[in-house]
Amino acid sequence: MILVVDVGNTNIVLGLYEGSELLYHWRLSTNRSATVDEYGIMLTNLFSIAGIQAAEIDGVIVSCVVPPLMPTLERLFSKYVGRDALVVGPGIKTGLNIRYENPKEVGADRIVNAVAGIEHYGAPLVVVDFGTATTFDYIDPAGAYLGGVIVPGIGISAEALYQRAARLPRVELAKPRAVVGRNTVAAIQSGAIYGYAGQVDGIVKRICAEQRCTPRVIATGGLAELIAGESETIEAVDSMLTLEGLRIIYERNL
Secondary structure, eight states: OEEEEEEOSSEEEEEEEETTEEEEEEEEEOOTTOOHHHHHHHHHHHHHHHTOOGGGOOEEEEEESOGGGHHHHHHHHHHHTSOOOEESSTTOOOOOEEOSSSGGGSOHHHHHHHHHHHHHHOSSEEEEEESSEEEEEEEOTTSEEEEEEEEEOHHHHHHHHHHHSTTOOOOOOOOOSOSSOSSHHHHHHHHHHHHHHHHHHHHHHHHHHHHTSOOEEEEEETTHHHHHTTOSSOOEEOTTHHHHHHHHHHHHTO
């Protein structure tokens, strides 16, 4: 069994694979100040609920966009799983042709998504990942990672509105009944959901026009379902895309 771990700025998503089958997956809050043992207690409890012994795990692979957490996580897996983690970064075999001007600048999560996207959906492809930031990653018809777009995520955009506009409330990110909101909460929800869906469609259409192709468009990330339902360009949501990419990369490094 392989433990795959995607560490984002807001959440840590873990998956446990047996071969190519995802047996379990969990989502935790990212806590930069948590100790090795605090994370260890959470990990041990998750394994216990699933009826898994740490000794059954043959390997660990981690994708992390929060560098200060890596020392803690490396000690965590060594102490509580008894395995040294394979970390997605320079020197790891991904099989991905990265044509970014500086490949070291590409986030590990974006590489992992591209690997899984090509494997399951082919190329050309646009992967839209709705995380703390929303990223658009373009894979060209030859299967090379060309680059993409980064925009503020819908969650931090809505939070910034609440913090900077004194009379506007913090609202739940949910689809409103109508585009024209008849109260302040509904108006903010409309702007967040429909405005963001329009942004997604606008960026995807610009990518298509610039690259002169019609790529498949796949969404992943915590808010993918919410926005994809209002998007004209997103054709499918794959919530486990990042975990799947980690599994594929692990196998390429055996």
